[in-house]
Amino acid sequence: MGAAALDKDLDDLAATARAALVREIDTSGAWDDDPVWQETFEAVPRHLFVPYYYVGVVGGYERRWGESPDPRTRERWMRGAYEDTPLATRLRDGELLSSSSQPSLMARMLAELRVEDGNRVLEIGAGTGYNAALLAHRLGDDDLVTTVDLEPEITESARQHLAAAGYHPAVVTGDGTRGVPERGPFDRIIATCTLTSIPRAWLAQCKPGARILAPLATGLIVLTVVDATHAEGCFLHTPAYFVPLRGQTRPDPETLDLDAVPRRARDHELFRFLLALTRGTLDPHEAFAVWDRENQPERRRYGITVDADRAWAWLDKPEGPYNWPLR
Template sequence: MAAHALDKDLEDLAASARAALVREIEASGAWDADPVWREAFAAVPRHVFVPYYYVGVLGGYERRWGEHPDPRARERWVKGAYADAPLATRLRDGELLSSSSQPSLMALMLAALEVRDGDRVLEIGTGSGYNAALLTHRLGDGDLVTTVDLEPEITESARRHLDAAGYHPVVVTGDGARGVPGRAPFDRIIATCALPSIPPAWLAQCRPGGRILTPLATGLVLLTVAGPGQAEGRFLDTAAYFVPLRGGSRSEAGPGPGDQAGLGAVPRRGREDDLFRFLFALTRGSLDPQEAYALWEREGRPGRERYGITVTGHGEWAWLDDPEGPYAWPLPG
């Protein structure tokens, strides 16, 4: 649905709902590190990027869409489009393929990326196109923003949404794990899909001193690139659950929030604690659940910000507190 296709009442409702969302994100402190993002969220109309979406109901999903014949249903669609919540935008046989991320989490990620004027940014996982629009609003409508997604129907749909909203980043159909070598080098890479490890192509396509922000093991790791094949950084302190990357390089991204596999012998306090589940996801394949739980208790139930990732030409590993310290675990190759 194009931005101009709404009637005046719905346009007014969208404008007021967008303003309320901006106030909610601001109150959360998500963009405190880079308040310039407030202007982007205030300007970019999220409803244009989600002409329909799905909400969970008993037994499955309910579709909400902007051209529903019932005006009350259209109002519910607009209000839902500006909720500070992720929206399921594409399903296949009940499996979630694509979503529009929670706006406050998007704001936190964009602020953490420390984008500067003139930066070239690569987004892995185009989704609805909303995040690419925010980046384009921030950096301008030249060729600084590139976004890639595997599914042609996703990139084609995103192009339509972006055109309707008046933004024109470079949209590429391809395997996000391979980056976009023809558009490199980049100053910033941001992923909106989960991976089990850092693809070497990203490091090769990011300038020394550049930053890479990606979901990993139910968290968000922010890496600084030191040179070819070398990067290091820590996790943000927030939880993050994203749809896994799809493509030729796809592998398991780690357990999700409801995954109980292998945790039967762990005390209930650990099974139900998000921070233990993060450690378990990060060390899966290196520590068995009992070892992970013992470490978690011994180290004072550490938060995500105490963990980090190091990438060198010899491999990738996660660590607690210190990359040279006693606690380090290899990531899958």
């Protein structure tokens, strides 16, 4: 079979696989509240943003490459690009630096961002550029979208992927914790990396009423900005696991002693969320006492408040009996 025929087969596979992914996301209900995202995911080709990625195998990772001379490898690459799974895209010494998030989780986050026509949006964590392309397509104006990442290699490859797909939002190399003040003020900020707290610089670059959506602990927090120093909001019910935000000061990792915690809680996903949210404030036994007393609260009962002097997490209400400073 000639090269042209092979390319056509791969293009046909891309269209079929993308349509199947969109149906799968639709079935999950991810964009029920904002169905305009369905057309966006139908239009933006994910495979252009993952020319290669890594799949975990015994003993390490296997690289799948869209330019492989083996047609079967190229087919596996294309099919994998449209699976509803996160894809590892950049490794360093075995550490994951960047990835393309699970598409259905991306769709849910974008729908919860509640983007409106004309909004200026800042994305923290450029990744492959795919999320910025989805935002640019949805808004119909590349200049409304800014994406920032600390790693020059990541921003350069994101810029190339975006151009290949026909999108040209602002791609900035810099510390995402500082935002991008010269591109603001923003109506929406979305982070695609896990935070330990909410950078106050973001609030100062937002319009009153702006919406911030970010992974924190193992959940997704949605904040409404009141003014340059105040924001508040609750977690979504959705679990979320992302690469940590580089540039943000993080406490040193510590091994938690869970021996005093009953077995039913140790591996319970909601207890692990509370542990992550209160790390450095509650020890596991204290966290279990709260979790058990409050009947294993769902993420939606937790929230975060940021004011001029402090930032804290809370259960049920900001000034209630359960609140913990964010580190």
